[in-house]
Amino acid sequence: MSRTILFDSPYLLGFEHTRALIERAAKAAAEAYPPYNVEDLGEGRLRITLAVAGFSPDQLHVSVEDRQLVVAGRRDEAHKDDDAYLHRGIAGRGFLRSFVLADRVVVDGASLEHGLLHIDLARPEPETAIKRIPIRTTG
Incomplete structure (x- = not known):
């Protein structure tokens, strides 16, 4: 680049x-695969939804590395030769997709539902810190 x-x-x-x-x-x-949506759920919450049809929870991995959300999918290649398709339109390849997260954005959780992987993010309000500065006198 x-x-x-x-x-x-x-x-x-x-x-x-x-x-x-x-x-x-x-x-x-x-990156173009898998397709995804990003929803604003309000109150500083976001949801990333990835279309991961055909992947089971144990084939998916979600992690945060240096303010970068990384979602990986690995297919089991052992059964690939056993399948005989007349037409194969559903992608079955592994993937690695990443999202750069802003400061203070945290991952609340992930769930897999009907072939869609939902990853919930939140940006909690920063705590207001008041720091009293002492005044010195001279002379």
């Missing part, structure tokens, strides 16, 4: 982290 020219400016020092986030997001956007 080519570097983003905007962040190569000598006036934007220390933005390497931002550039890395943009590159990770661009890479994640290029």
